[in-house]
Amino acid sequence: MVTPRILVPEKVSVDGLALLSEDYEVVSRPQGLSPEELLSLIPSFDALIVRSETKVTAEVLSAAGSRLRVVARAGVGVDNINVEAATAGGIIVVNSPAGNIVAAAEHTVALLLATARNVGRADRTTKEGRWERGKLVGVEVGRKTLGIVGLGKVGMKVARMCIGLGMKVIAFDPYANPDLARQTGVERLVPRLQDMLPEIDFMTIHTPLLASTLDLIGETEFKLMKPTARVLNVARGGVYNEAALLDALNKGIIAGAGLDVFTKEPPDESTPAWDLLRHEKVVATPHLGASTVEAQENVAVDVCTQVAAVLRGELPTSAVNAPLILPEEYRALKPYAKLIERMGGLYTQNFVSPPSSSVGVGARHFELVYHGDLAGVSNSRPLLAALIRGLVSPFSDTAGKHVNIVNAMAVAREKGIIIREVHAHSGAGSGKENSVYASSVTLRAVAAEDEQQDREKTESVNAGRQVIEGYVSANNIYISRLGRFSANFIPEGTLLILHNFDEPGKIGGVGSVLGRHGINIRFMQVASLDLERSKAGQDGTKGQERTQSDMIATNGNDDSQHAQPPVSEGSSKKKGDEALMILGVDGDITKQVMEDLRTAEGILNVSLVQL
Numbered sequence: 175m176v177t178p179r180i181l182v183p184e185k186v187s188v189d190g191l192a193l194l195s196e197d198y199e200v201v202s203r204p205q206g207l208s209p210e211e212l213l214s215l216i217p218s219f220d221a222l223i224v225r226s227e228t229k230v231t232a233e234v235l236s237a238a239g240s241r242l243r244v245v246a247r248a249g250v251g252v253d254n255i256n257v258e259a260a261t262a263g264g265i266i267v268v269n270s271p272a273g274n275i276v277a278a279a280e281h282t283v284a285l286l287l288a289t290a291r292n293v294g295r296a297d298r299t300t301k302e303g304r305w306e307r308g309k310l311v312g313v314e315v316g317r318k319t320l321g322i323v324g325l326g327k328v329g330m331k332v333a334r335m336c337i338g339l340g341m342k343v344i345a346f347d348p349y350a351n352p353d354l355a356r357q358t359g360v361e362r363l364v365p366r367l368q369d370m371l372p373e374i375d376f377m378t379i380h381t382p383l384l385a386s387t388l389d390l391i392g393e394t395e396f397k398l399m400k401p402t403a404r405v406l407n408v409a410r411g412g413v414y415n416e417a418a419l420l421d422a423l424n425k426g427i428i429a430g431a432g433l434d435v436f437t438k439e440p441p442d443e444s445t446p447a448w449d450l451l452r453h454e455k456v457v458a459t460p461h462l463g464a465s466t467v468e469a470q471e472n473v474a475v476d477v478c479t480q481v482a483a484v485l486r487g488e489l490p491t492s493a494v495n496a497p498l499i500l501p502e503e504y505r506a507l508k509p510y511a512k513l514i515e516r517m518g519g520l521y522t523q524n525f526v527s528p529p530s531s532s533v534g535v536g537a538r539h540f541e542l543v544y545h546g547d548l549a550g551v552s553n554s555r556p557l558l559a560a561l562i563r564g565l566v567s568p569f570s571d572t573a574g575k576h577v578n579i580v581n582a583m584a585v586a587r588e589k590g591i592i593i594r595e596v597h598a599h600s601g602a603g604s605g606k607e608n609s610v611y612a613s614s615v616t617l618r619a620v621a622a623e624d625e626q627q628d629r630e631k632t633e634s635v636n637a638g639r640q641v642i643e644g645y646v647s648a649n650n651i652y653i654s655r656l657g658r659f660s661a662n663f664i665p666e667g668t669l670l671i672l673h674n675f676d677e678p679g680k681i682g683g684v685g686s687v688l689g690r691h692g693i694n695i696r697f698m699q700v701a702s703l704d705l706e707r708s709k710a711g712q713d714g715t716k717g718q719e720r721t722q723s724d725m726i727a728t729n730g731n732d733d734s735q736h737a738q739p740p741v742s743e744g745s746s747k748k749k750g751d752e753a754l755m756i757l758g759v760d761g762d763i764t765k766q767v768m769e770d771l772r773t774a775e776g777i778l779n780v781s782l783v784q785l
């Protein structure tokens with residue numbers, strides 16, 4: 175038998191590699207490989223172990239052919255790996271979700287203090303022979319307010335450490351577990367990003383880099399901050415818009431920045447990061463967040479153990495692209511799992527992430543109602559796992575996608591999500607329009623018990639606003655209801671969902687905005703207000719509750735998209751005048767496209783949904 179070969183084109187701790195070298199041939203190139211070298215070497219390897227510098231593109235994965243079985247990321251972020259292409263090629267991607275989080279959090283605190291006390295400049299000028307005490311007066315962090323964006327594993331550690339430094343911590347993360355945040359001492363979880371901006375003295379970001387977090391902090395956000403505010407980034411370059419950050423520092427809109435990560439690493443002269451690195455008000459480090467002896471041992475041991483497992487034909491512990499459904503359940507449940515996962519993704523992106531740059535706060539408790547034939551499903555775990563994956567994925571590059579039937583409950587608990595399953599044995603479908611389908615599913619946000627006193631919230635939930643219904647027909651999946659609107663579309667690809675007044679000219683207006691930006695429209699549909707059910711205030715499900723799962727999710731909020739339109743006094747607009755336009759599009763939907771759509775006449779709200 176040929177000995178499996180493992181390529182390691184980065185510096186990975188020998189403690190991990192030692193676990194592999196006895197049984198496998200390990201080819202280590204700690205200086206790195208050029209993209210061309212990687213392409214030519216990869217076909218003769220069974221496993222690839224990388225950190226953040228190697229770009230594992232679709233081209234690399236296709237050049238690998240059928241021999242490559244596993245790509246391991248000795249760290250957290252997998253944004254340098256094309257996970258979709260790996261999944262399509264049957265290649266398992268694993269990472270080390272927790273091995274370096276202490277290191278990343280400590281580095282954040284190091285940058286916090288260095289930024290507050292001008293440590294970088296002081297060190298440089300002192301070495302140059304200057305003694306500039308008067309120019310280097312800093313600020314204290316104790317009793318100051320830190321705003322954390324992204325209260326996941328690293329964010330939570332930073333919160334604990336900074337509370338220890340005497341800081342007041344507030345946070346924004348639509349998918350944070352509020353109970354855990356409270357127990358940790360986080361004073362407040364704000365429902366919208368901009369709510370915290372005028373208040374904070376320091377900001378630190380700990381989100382992954384996703385379509386929804388790219389340029390999360392730009393010109394508008396910096397302008398809302400105090401001129402004394404300082405910002406930190408030990409997550410990923412691109413979450414702060416680098417050009418806007420440079421401008422904010424140059425114009426004194428904010429006071430300083432501590433940066434470990436950049437859009438291009440190392441930055442070259444073509445990026446604003448080049449000037450940021452050299453800026454007087456910036457303390458910069460070359461992506462050192464995870465670079466401690468301890469963290470490197472942890473992540474190396476973690477991923478090398480998993481690589482060995484995969485090469486032995488076993489399942490790894492932290493697969494980023496693990497299967498959702500076991501093969502035997504695959505055929506019967508696959509379309510429903512796909513439908514429910516998409517409904518979860520649609521929920522999060524349509525109801526939780528309203529179109530404005532701010533992201534809202536999602537519901538914590540859901541009801542998942544199986545109608546018709548599906549009500550008889552005996553093992554619904556893959557369906558629940560699909561829902562968790564759909565709800566969580568838009569906010570995560572790894573946690574969401576690695577949700578599978580084994581770990582779904584744990585992920586749900588971590589996020590504070592609770593899902594109540596209802597098996598509706600009232601014939602095929604309970605809602606009027608569902609009755610034509612053999613099986614359909616309703617996902618509805620419900621008020622959590624501790625929110626029952628909150629009358630407004632309870633009413634908004636009772637009004638049945640955060641509801642999605644879908645069905646499967648001939649193995650295709652469809653959405654038949656979105657909020658208060660009856661619809662019929664395939665939840666796939668990039669969708670723009672526009673809430674508007676149903677008046678002539680809307681379609682032309684939206685078409686011309688998209689045309690101007692070179693966006694191709696694949697399909698378009700107008701969903702009208704379902705007045706009957708809207709009036710009833712619910713979807714009338716009279717399901718017989720059969721199982722109750724102890725799971726789940728996030729913070730309740732009303733959905734802005736389905737709030738009443740701003741009908742002015744004397745206006746002739748009535749409830750029935752609202753509609754949803756659902757467009758399937760191809761092309762890059764930038765912030766500018768969203769802004770232009772949002773400001774188009776008669777448009778009340780726009781969501782960008784990627785499924």
Ligand SMILES: NC(=O)C1=CN([C@@H]2O[C@H](COP(=O)(O)OP(=O)(O)OC[C@H]3O[C@@H](n4cnc5c(N)ncnc54)[C@H](O)[C@@H]3O)[C@@H](O)[C@H]2O)C=CC1
Nearest residue numbers: 251278324325326327328347349381382408409463464569
């Ligand atoms: N500089 C370095 O060397 C290191 C960087 N990292 C990076 O730090 C980041 C965080 O890592 P973890 O804490 O392990 O990830 P995590 O997945 O545990 O936490 C991320 C959190 O961000 C939240 N989030 C997602 N989108 C958001 C949005 N639009 N607004 C607010 N919150 C949002 C999620 O709900 C989640 O709670 C990752 O990008 C990772 O790659 C991690 C380790 C070392």
Ligand SMILES: O=C(O)C(=O)COP(=O)(O)O
Nearest residue numbers: 225226227249250251464
């Ligand atoms: O784990 C992560 O996400 C990191 O950013 C660490 O990157 P590195 O392994 O040090 O290249």
